[in-house]
Amino acid sequence: xxxxxxxxxxxxxxxxxxxxxxxxxxxxxxxxxxxxxxxxxxxxxxxxxxxxxxxxxxxxxxxxxxxxxxxxxxxxxxxxxxxxxxxxxxxxxxxxxxxxxxxxxxxxxxxxxxxxxxxxxxxxxxxxxxxxxxxxxxxxxxxxxxxxxxxxxxxxxxxxxxxxxxxxxxxxxx
Numbered sequence: 001x002x003x004x005x006x007x008x009x010x011x012x013x014x015x016x017x018x019x020x021x022x023x024x025x026x027x028x029x030x031x032x033x034x035x036x037x038x039x040x041x042x043x044x045x046x047x048x049x050x051x052x053x054x055x056x057x058x059x060x061x062x063x064x065x066x067x068x069x070x071x072x073x074x075x076x077x078x079x080x081x082x083x084x085x086x087x088x089x090x091x092x093x094x095x096x097x098x099x100x101x102x103x104x105x106x107x108x109x110x111x112x113x114x115x116x117x118x119x120x121x122x123x124x125x126x127x128x129x130x131x132x133x134x135x136x137x138x139x140x141x142x143x144x145x146x147x148x149x150x151x152x153x154x155x156x157x158x159x160x161x162x163x164x165x166x167x168x169x170x171x172x173x174x
Contacts, residue, residue, distance in 0.1 A: 010050070011057050018042045018062025018083075023070055029142040035070075036142065039063055040118065040150025043087050044111050045157060048102065052091030060084025074129065082121035090114040102162040103155060111154060115147030 003011075022039030029035060039062065047055025063083035067076040093110040096102055122143050126136030 011054060014042075014046050014050070014054055014058035015062040015065065018046070018058045019066045019069070022063055022066035026070070029139075036146045036149060037066075038150070038153060039066060039083075040086075040115070040147060041153035041157065043083060044090055044114065044150060044154040045161075047087045047091035047114070048094040048096060048107055048111070048154075048158070049161075050091070052088045055087030055091035056084045057087070059087030075125070078121070078125035078129070082118055082125065085121065086114045086118045089117055102158045111151055115144075115151060118147055119143040 021042045022037045026035040043059040060080045064076040064080040094107045127133035
């Protein structure tokens, strides 16, 4: 599949957006030895607006890059898969109809599904890294908080973007 210059530039910018929003504001969590961040909201927005290819690439690569740059490189392979799949799930099934509501029952449902996948994925990744799924279970509440914060920010920013005719400027084939 041939990628246009516009698509390449957009994917690069979206990777940077996810990485920066993950790195700029971090709340350390001792139970997971990780952090709560704003990157998930960007993955959700990108996936809903631009579709699964953009969501998968920006979510996976941007989040893994943030892990590498902030000292969590041991999580990067898991993050690449988990956040990439999160972007795929949301982008594949979300639907934005030009001039209609971004926040629809369908979009909320797929965003919640994406967050549930993220929590489950990090539980499995934590179980592998720590050689104990019992220990990894302690990370589930913090990951739920992280995913919920991403959902809330998605709703707020999505509602604001929905009030302006942003759809006509962001039209990329899904």
